[in-house]
Amino acid sequence: MAVPSSVSVPPTASPLFLREHEVRRGVELLFFGYTRLTRAIDDGLAEHGLGRAHHRALYFIARQPDLPISALLKILAITKQSLGRVLNDLADKGLVETRTGTIDRRQKLLHLTPEGVKFEAQLFEALRSGLASAYAAAGQESVTGFWRVLEGLIPAEDKAMVIALQKDI
Amino acid sequence: MAVPSSVSVPPTASPLFLREHEVRRGVELLFFGYTRLTRAIDDGLAEHGLGRAHHRALYFIARQPDLPISALLKILAITKQSLGRVLNDLADKGLVETRTGTIDRRQKLLHLTPEGVKFEAQLFEALRSGLASAYAAAGQESVTGFWRVLEGLIPAEDKAMVIALQKDI
């Protein structure tokens, strides 16, 4: 990364020192941006007696219908037990269903019910509204940069998974 | 925001539809980027028997020494009780101290002990390493865009607070 030439430090200063500002700014913006964006859906979730964990599952099932449970476990990076509780809640509320896999009958493929689709769309609207206005304010070139930096934060072993999410829509 | 001209949808498609892709991509990258970055410090925290909540407090106290508790409450947006426990833990470990405010003696101003400074620096190094490599891979222009979009996600009422964090370093 090019260091801005206008920084007024002695030429002997280490690159790490020069970068601290920019890193702290990134840490803080990520923290505030992420928490404030996700906060936008809390009310909608609370109306159904659900929490953010439920939304994360709902979101990725919406994104990749017929997702096997093992794939969702990798995406969320939580334990089977934690996910099990969340999925049971969603099934009890009639938002998520499973069907047995065809090529591997051990698998259960997850998909949303019509009510689940509706609910997820309603929550997505809150996210869309927040992100779209940030995109609009920043401009398309900034959005590209935003993506590029975030992609760089994803470890190589997870990158394929994220790209797979985005390829088929 | 300009919509990429290469998108192959009928000209009658609504702008909201056109944007869904880009929004989902942002949601996902934010989720993975944020969680993967913060995961980098979990080991260091666990060595001291601390969690992420402790790190958030530690981080912002490092960032603004002599921060009053009320300011930290606003930043973290949690309740006084939740923060109280975290601060007690940090004080017990000898990482954080308070002193009575001079202009307002009701306030307790938070600062890190020398051990706290050392520990925070060690955790910051993990964040720095992750973010700096993402910055380097993306390039300075992307970093600017990354910041711009994230700033747009912060509600107006919180923006002053975030800018205050960054002005004095």
Add this chain to the structure above:
DNA sequence: AAGATGGGACAGCCATATTGACGTATCTTG
């Protein structure tokens, strides 16, 4: 037939958040 894999479930625990109520010291203001 044996082992690996996908999924489910029980029990118990921990971290982090919440609400509500109450107390004390200190500052501000009529």
Add this chain to the structure above:
DNA sequence: CAAGATACGTCAATATGGCTGTCCCATCTT
């Protein structure tokens, strides 16, 4: 100065969302 607001602390109870360990069954692979 008295009254009220503010900054902070604390007790008690509760919810959420993670975790580990263990054991189970069905199904696929070899």
